[in-house]
Amino acid sequence: MASNEERINKFLRRLLQKKSALELAKSLVPEDQPQPARIPGGASISAAAIERRWQLLKASAESRHALLPPGSEADLEQYQNNIENCIGTVTLPVGLAGPLRIKGMFASGDYYIPLATTEAALVASYSRGAQAITESGGCVSILLHEGISRTPAFAFRTLREAGLFAVWCSEQSESLRKVAAQTTRHGELADLGIAIEGNHVYLVLEYTTQDASGQNMVTIATQAICDYIRESSVIKPQYGFVEANLSGDKKATAHSFVTVRGRKVSAEVVLPVKVLETRLHTTARQLERYWKMSAIGAIQSGSIGIQGHFANALAALYIACGQDPACVAESAVGVTRFDVTDSGDLYAAATLPSIMVGTVGGGTGLPTQRACLEILGMNGPGHAPALAELCAALALAGELSIAAALCSNEFTHAHQKLARARKVREEEEHD
Amino acid sequence: MASNEERINKFLRRLLQKKSALELAKSLVPEDQPQPARIPGGASISAAAIERRWQLLKASAESRHALLPPGSEADLEQYQNNIENCIGTVTLPVGLAGPLRIKGMFASGDYYIPLATTEAALVASYSRGAQAITESGGCVSILLHEGISRTPAFAFRTLREAGLFAVWCSEQSESLRKVAAQTTRHGELADLGIAIEGNHVYLVLEYTTQDASGQNMVTIATQAICDYIRESSVIKPQYGFVEANLSGDKKATAHSFVTVRGRKVSAEVVLPVKVLETRLHTTARQLERYWKMSAIGAIQSGSIGIQGHFANALAALYIACGQDPACVAESAVGVTRFDVTDSGDLYAAATLPSIMVGTVGGGTGLPTQRACLEILGMNGPGHAPALAELCAALALAGELSIAAALCSNEFTHAHQKLARARKVREEEEHD
Amino acid sequence: MASNEERINKFLRRLLQKKSALELAKSLVPEDQPQPARIPGGASISAAAIERRWQLLKASAESRHALLPPGSEADLEQYQNNIENCIGTVTLPVGLAGPLRIKGMFASGDYYIPLATTEAALVASYSRGAQAITESGGCVSILLHEGISRTPAFAFRTLREAGLFAVWCSEQSESLRKVAAQTTRHGELADLGIAIEGNHVYLVLEYTTQDASGQNMVTIATQAICDYIRESSVIKPQYGFVEANLSGDKKATAHSFVTVRGRKVSAEVVLPVKVLETRLHTTARQLERYWKMSAIGAIQSGSIGIQGHFANALAALYIACGQDPACVAESAVGVTRFDVTDSGDLYAAATLPSIMVGTVGGGTGLPTQRACLEILGMNGPGHAPALAELCAALALAGELSIAAALCSNEFTHAHQKLARARKVREEEEHD
């Protein structure tokens, strides 16, 4: 996180153009001001509570109208279990990417995929990649593994105690399974990993959670396990926490990459010379060259895995389909590979070890989000594995599309077109 | 990405409960089916185009109604420059977190922060952290660095040519600056890094982009630089690409963490014993213990930096305020630190080296997103540094709140409450 | 791997002081020169072969005398199975660090540890740390896990075939165990991990290897498994390799850090206030502060784990004791933690997940190396776990000593003393 000398100097010159360092520093000194008003009403979504919240804000009528269209207060009640301190709603446009033909163990068919984004060209780019795949006969996408962990940790007086506790835990695995099972019908404790670091013991409790993304479920089960441990263990921990940040929750980690977080899926396609030429305006040879150069670019950047922009696919799909968009942090990790086949076609694969999706719970039951899942035929129980396979297939489409754009110099062109459109619009607005 | 033997066996047992491996494999064999219909209308957002897109889908009337309320077609035109293949909109509830008192060089005051999420308890948790900060006199948050890079790469026949090209590039830095300047009034080429790997040369072109997040701007400037290089360099590259994946675009990387991507900000607060007790129900000592255990948990997980859940703050704020939520992948990285002060208070700091925000461009001009920025007093030019300082302050609030919940056993409790609420609702629905 | 603009300019100014870039580039152009003489004699260590090798070299008589003292040719035969193209020997001084009291499951007692190094102050520093531990009653050191992997990989036509192959492999685990067992009496296949990436399948074959470090053993066993796979699998790989670089052999990796490579050991000690004061000239509070600052320094550096200088302990011990010093690359990884206890003492722990040691095979049978193992009471079969526990204890001693030196400003002082000694010597030499 260090800047070098010259860059620091440039930054400071910009920063200190108008004010000196001391003047800037002065603005950081705390003043004794009265406490601002608290936000009223908590989880309540009554019209009155909403009204009182708006009175705190100095927003224009126009802004209020945008977030809370007149008469929409009643509609907000549907968000009762999904938000607190509610003042209205934001709206994002949804576009269709596809058709994307997938042959999976769970997802199978031709999909038109709803993506919510405000980034121009994103839907068009994924759509182009999807079409190239579909014209090539579709991609295969298969679920390889599943599991989501909570990682409580406990402190002991000594390493010796830590070791004895670890032995005890490993002997208790069946009991821990039962304790977890009492908290959930859907989740199951699948593995019990143990990491000792000095007098601290971390448990890696890995669960399967069926059709829920499962963070909630595994927290409750783990709490029950922690309670059981505190009661039953002869070697009492001095203290402990139900989660000690080894689980990879909401962040990219080597641990999740090496094992799994949520679901691991690999998708592949072979694009024939003809499709490469007509649809993507490039060749297998050029795409493979790009792959290699960008793979070594990624390695030099110190990324976890090598891939182009899985995050774009996942963020847009997660938002549209009621998934947790903060999980983009952990899901946008994996490996993309391009090969030239003996016949000059392109073999392409995308492997994502940390897809965090569910088709029940979270935001999946909200009207617009449920509608997006329904468009995919994936709302409700029984569809999470299929949704994960679809995520990998969509990510693959995006890797192909962006690489092809970079190979055929269409990458910048798309950006320029957008910039021009925006400029035209701005000029029109100022007319 | 390897599973171990026992986990594989368990997974296979689940997978092969109903079908054999060969039966599953059969479902992956491509069949010769007719190509599905293309999505009609491209970027057009006419009612007719929208209608034709819906005709492709097998969604229920209810879903259509949710995404495209009757009579809303005309409203969709505002998304003309932000989406393609549009079929309607998704809606997310917005809640207020705060008040959050910030003393920054750019952000200064008491903020009520609009967060868009469907994850229950998220707004409440951030709000609690914000209140604790505010009751403690507010946090300081300061911009430490800024810069965003594009990283084109070029292939040569030999390492010798690569070296000569690198020398030439470094001599041309002023020319490259001018070339970039011709493409943008707002962006500026700030640094020209060079990495040679065999006969490949990667340029790390780092720009400042004022109030735009800037991915678009730096792409166009870099394309101009690449064009100039191709024309002017005596040592001609065999081939090259405008971006070769060293920039950290849409992914967590050590390179961005070590340098900067977008804006780097550090925020700090001292929470007095009393606030810790009344607001967070814990002590500085306990929070510091948790920090240490979770820091070593994070290190064992192989994360980039150590932090709890920056992603939650950033995803919810990015969506509300028209930022690119895919950038959560790169932004949700940094360092959280808790210390016990000599007087028994808690010193807490959060440092985020890759905040990707802008207050112009992208989705910032859309009605609901602009409204959220306006609530913060940060819409339009001149506000990007302030928005970045606010991001770090909000992230700090979240780190405090989640750690306190884990220390006081309220973490699971919040989850349990939600689970109960959901269960009650489900039972009511099935009555 | 990118340098920034200003640093590049400085480097180029230095580089181009005497010659222009073109002149330098000229020196890189291949010339058509006759092939140089091959090195004669291969593995032979006859006096004649050695003589012919020396005739190739333009070294002084003094150098030859140093590497090959007159009359020492016959002694070289003992290296028959450890070197090729032998021309003599290098000599490194061995110093004793200790006494180091260890209470382990395998290592137990007061150790005087032979370290081979040419870096002044290294032995003294480890010795000081060891004494501090011993005066505190000794450290506990326990073996936590063991296993070493080879990771062959196979390419298939499709992901579907890759999946079927993976299912087949997991069904064959008992057969693979037997195949491995036929190649070695000491090694055992302990786990069979599988990672699918597109149409490629990586096997993570983890073995236990008793008292050998085991790289040789696991290679031969894995080759037998690969041969069995090629003969028996219905789904034939297109090609494959006995090792595909997922094993962490000779490099620091997150995978080994998350699991194990060789042996994982944790060591701990509590240093009382008095020992800190008299022996280390610092306090627990100051050491804990240093730990925290350096932990976040390490995190910012993007290291795997957090520790100070495990490499120094391991390199010096590995060389003295006939271990493979190239394994320092993978072994010098782990976690150091310092805590202040409630009574103001220092709790310190070092955890090393990748200790690569053996007490048979490799260089362990050579005279001086065997002698060093004998000094530890650890030569020959039955001692590898004890040697691993000793490694962690020694690493812990070094972490304490360097941190204390940094806390009490003795770090630089030691360096200055050395520099002065060297200067005096140089001046004497030039008299």
Added chain:
Amino acid sequence: MASNEERINKFLRRLLQKKSALELAKSLVPEDQPQPARIPGGASISAAAIERRWQLLKASAESRHALLPPGSEADLEQYQNNIENCIGTVTLPVGLAGPLRIKGMFASGDYYIPLATTEAALVASYSRGAQAITESGGCVSILLHEGISRTPAFAFRTLREAGLFAVWCSEQSESLRKVAAQTTRHGELADLGIAIEGNHVYLVLEYTTQDASGQNMVTIATQAICDYIRESSVIKPQYGFVEANLSGDKKATAHSFVTVRGRKVSAEVVLPVKVLETRLHTTARQLERYWKMSAIGAIQSGSIGIQGHFANALAALYIACGQDPACVAESAVGVTRFDVTDSGDLYAAATLPSIMVGTVGGGTGLPTQRACLEILGMNGPGHAPALAELCAALALAGELSIAAALCSNEFTHAHQKLARARKVREEEEHD
């Protein structure tokens, strides 16, 4: 660092075969035993001091004879400035690898390279790779960058103070340069990076150190800078340390990989079809396939960079030539790349960003080590850049040789041959 359930169970079964957990735990309880004898004599290398050290040890006469041949005590005085608590010497055989033809900016010619190792087949493997390079006309190897850092850190009361301190430091850069210059004729402060994390400030002081590896030099210069800061800064740090673990000293880090540590060098060669066939028994196509599979293997392992076994080259060369073998930890990092050229030849490159070598200081002046440097024509001032270029060339030779062995199934064969030789010898010994 977590083991999974099944592996833990297996490990515990092995561990608890003979003793129960409680019995094992008992062996970890400290007993009250008298303190063992201290090692006498410190840095002294008199015969008497050596004798007293040996009296502490329970080693056999044979071991003593090996480490301290009768009459060799006087010779040990040459190690006066390189070791403490000396008891004798260890001896490693040296073999020649080569000839290796290098065209570098600094290294130029046909080299026979002395490698010290006890690992059979290592010298032969590097020699084979070197010959393949030489028969192909030699490799190009060029120095790309140089610099070595020390990273002191300082704690302040607030982020505001930290910021003001950082501004002050950046204004003082010329003064800091002068302060550093007063401590050394050879070193120079080349860059002053600053990283703020909350109220902590890390300085990244990057130096050039000419022909010394330089750790000592930069420590002394940095101490002078820290002293100057403490005296001159208006914003006084609360405390600070001359090194805070951001420098990458003795460990693999992303920071060093992204920038440089010591010297960064890239080496390349084109191997014609014929050399591949006759010397390496494989094809460019097969080597490139292996590269790709192993690159993705390395990525899945979470290594820093992608390479095969740089550590083997560096450890053997560092030991032979008086370099610091603990630096293998940081040096054994980089990127290897293989391409098939249009004419079917193999393009291969190895890039190492962290080569830590010097030709003065450390162990370079010792008799056998100086002799090895002299064989290379690289002893004394003026040769460090050449030695760095040679390191990269040697590493490249090893990458080619091991990959070829894996492609032609000779990898295991070499191991088997060794195993057989050892078995024969063991049988003979037992006759």
